[in-house]
Amino acid sequence: MSNVFIAFQTNEETRSIIEAIADDNPNAIINEQPAMVKIDAPDSLTIKRASIEEKMGRDFDLQELHVHLITLSGHIDETDDEFNLSWLN
Amino acid sequence: MDMKVAAKKLGLKERYAAMTRGLDWETTYQPMDTVYPYDKFEGIKIHDWDKWEDPFRLTMDAYWKYQAEKERKLYAILDAFNQNNGHLGVTDARYINALKLFLTAVTPLEYMAHRGFAHVGRQLRGAGARVACQMQALDELRHAQTQIHSLSNYNKHYNGFHDWRHMHDRIWYLSVPKSFFDDAVTAGPFEYMVAIGFSFEYVLTNLLFVPFISGAAYNGDMGAMAFGFSAQSDEARHMTLGLEMIKFMLEQDPANLPIVQGWIDKWTWRGVRMLTIVGMMMDYMLPKRVMSWKEAWEIYFEESGGALFKDLARYGITIPKCVAQATIEKEHITHQAWTTFYQYGAAAAFNTWIPEKEELDWLSEKYPNTFDKYYRPRLEYLGEQAKQGKRFYSTTLPMLCQCCQIPMFFTEPDDPTKICYRESDHNGEKYHFCSDHCKEIFDHEPEKYVQAWMPVHQIYQGNCFKPDVDPTAEGFDPLAAVLDWYNIQFGRDNLDFEGSEDQKNFDTWRQTAKSNG
Numbered sequence: 357m358s359n360v361f362i363a364f365q366t367n368e369e370t371r372s373i374i375e376a377i378a379d380d381n382p383n384a385i386i387n388e389q390p391a392m393v394k395i396d397a398p399d400s401l402t403i404k405r406a407s408i409e410e411k412m413g414r415d416f417d418l419q420e421l422h423v424h425l426i427t428l429s430g431h432i433d434e435t436d437d438e439f440n441l442s443w444l445n
Numbered sequence: 446m447d448m449k450v451a452a453k454k455l456g457l458k459e460r461y462a463a464m465t466r467g468l469d470w471e472t473t474y475q476p477m478d479t480v481y482p483y484d485k486f487e488g489i490k491i492h493d494w495d496k497w498e499d500p501f502r503l504t505m506d507a508y509w510k511y512q513a514e515k516e517r518k519l520y521a522i523l524d525a526f527n528q529n530n531g532h533l534g535v536t537d538a539r540y541i542n543a544l545k546l547f548l549t550a551v552t553p554l555e556y557m558a559h560r561g562f563a564h565v566g567r568q569l570r571g572a573g574a575r576v577a578c579q580m581q582a583l584d585e586l587r588h589a590q591t592q593i594h595s596l597s598n599y600n601k602h603y604n605g606f607h608d609w610r611h612m613h614d615r616i617w618y619l620s621v622p623k624s625f626f627d628d629a630v631t632a633g634p635f636e637y638m639v640a641i642g643f644s645f646e647y648v649l650t651n652l653l654f655v656p657f658i659s660g661a662a663y664n665g666d667m668g669a670m671a672f673g674f675s676a677q678s679d680e681a682r683h684m685t686l687g688l689e690m691i692k693f694m695l696e697q698d699p700a701n702l703p704i705v706q707g708w709i710d711k712w713t714w715r716g717v718r719m720l721t722i723v724g725m726m727m728d729y730m731l732p733k734r735v736m737s738w739k740e741a742w743e744i745y746f747e748e749s750g751g752a753l754f755k756d757l758a759r760y761g762i763t764i765p766k767c768v769a770q771a772t773i774e775k776e777h778i779t780h781q782a783w784t785t786f787y788q789y790g791a792a793a794a795f796n797t798w799i800p801e802k803e804e805l806d807w808l809s810e811k812y813p814n815t816f817d818k819y820y821r822p823r824l825e826y827l828g829e830q831a832k833q834g835k836r837f838y839s840t841t842l843p844m845l846c847q848c849c850q851i852p853m854f855f856t857e858p859d860d861p862t863k864i865c866y867r868e869s870d871h872n873g874e875k876y877h878f879c880s881d882h883c884k885e886i887f888d889h890e891p892e893k894y895v896q897a898w899m900p901v902h903q904i905y906q907g908n909c910f911k912p913d914v915d916p917t918a919e920g921f922d923p924l925a926a927v928l929d930w931y932n933i934q935f936g937r938d939n940l941d942f943e944g945s946e947d948q949k950n951f952d953t954w955r956q957t958a959k960s961n962g
Contacts, residue, residue: 358751431688
């Protein structure tokens with residue numbers, strides 16, 4: 357089993373994004389570092405638009421993630437509603 | 446009554462397909478092979494470009510929208526940082542030397558990456574790959590510009606920032622990053638994608654931008670943090686493009702595997718060697734440290750890279766064999782590099798120093814197997830000499846590796862007390878290397894690497910003086926003439942941090958900032 361990860365800048369918007377990820381991925385480990393937050397998860401990680409909208413209290417386009425993203429690893433599968441990271445092996 | 450019915454919005458995948466491939470066409474006035482002349486000679490076989498998947502599915506309009514948002518955020522932070530003299534809030538003026546190295550070594554590579562991706566974005570015949578490369582070409586140009594812009598504020602106050610572009614083409618240690626990128630852009634489009642898109646962006650770039658830039662934030666530099674993370678937000682897309690390219694080549698034809706594996710092996714090692722400088726910046730040039738080079742290597746290369754190679758094993762890709770040596774060297778190279786820069790501190794465009802006692806203690810703790818045994822005694826000896834007024838500056842020129850162009854300071858993998866030398870003969874000439882892996886890269890393509898512009902050779906051949914210099918004149922000082930050609934101002938840009946103009950100015954200004962005196 358390998359970890360996938362994603363890291364965001366620490367700011368107001370990503371606070372909601374990270375909370376939503378933590379709720380939707382109970383296995384994820386949230387690692388706070390200076391000015392950034394790195395999230396590791398075994399095998400896969402799912403980011404859901406609906407959960408972020410719930411936390412933010414506004415509409416959210418998953419492509420807005422690009423503005424705050426620092427880095428990631430794993431294969432990406434993205435639709436309007438979900439952003440998935442996974443390893444196939 | 447007229448009812449306005451909103452047209453149903455296309456989903457992300459359909460929208461992307463319509464806005465990229467939907468706009469592409471097969472040429473008829475000219476054969477496709479004439480329009481795209483460079484995407485076959487490397488031997489990579491592509492049967493169906495329609496199989497290309499761009500995982501982010503970013504269309505050009507969405508690209509502009511999000512990039513504009515990133516720029517607005519970046520410049521708001523920069524303005525605030527500069528208006529408030531944020532440079533005086535960094536932990537210690539020694540830190541600023543890491544930025545000098547960044548501007549002279551890394552920023553020009555961003556521009557070269559822009560050129561490389563603009564070229565590849567024109568030459569690949571698949572529309573999906575072309576669009577992704579064109580976006581990356583624009584990203585890289587943005588990175589170069591935002592770094593120059595951010596760091597220009599430091600040029601108002603500190604030495605060594607004044608002529609970075611000129612220096613990049615001349616100074617001995619800057620030939621390491623310069624030749625790395627020159628090597629990549631002179632390869633074919635597929636090798637370039639493996640070199641930069643995959644090996645550098647996916648496997649290694651996290652080591653440059655994540656812990657180092659997080660470290661810049663930790664040291665109070667909001668300017669570098671802003672451009673670093675803004676750049677890195679594009680990097681996630683770049684990494685994905687690099688990985689997609691690897692998968693695509695391997696899925697298209699089994700005959701591509703050995704070619705791709707060869708490029709991964711070569712470019713992983715080329716990148717690892719170049720990152721020696723970044724490791725040194727993390728361990729020695731950040732006064733407050735987030736993590737050691739060794740820890741960063743373990744997280745971002747061993748763990749994350751390990752997961753990647755495990756995943757790619759289904760295509761037959763194996764972890765590059767140079768990784769075994771890199772794993773041993775993670776405990777050595779930063780100390781070897783800093784000790785070398787310290788000794789060549791008269792010929793560098795930044796200040797060098799011996800770490801303070803608590804910093805040495807930190808290094809001892811982070812490198813329990815090597816630091817006390819091999820490196821701490823040397824640094825303490827050099828520090829003691831400096832205290833007695835005998836600050837050591839080497840005035841001879843080092844032998845360089847013909848491949849990575851780094852001075853030969855790396856040691857044998859199984860003996861850290863012995864410098865590693867390798868050599869090859871080609872057309873009656875002898876060439877020298879720092880390692881088995883650099884030698885192997887040369888032996889595979891000697892015609893390319895014999896053309897390398899080796900800074901030390903060029904100095905000895907008299908090619909690194911200004912045109913009006915007469916090396917036969919009495920009292921001729923070759924080092925002074927070379928520094929003049931570099932545009933390094935002796936006593937301001939170089940030498941020890943202790944007693945430097947930057948140190949004095951920073952202390953004076955910081956006092957002024959804290960009191961009315």
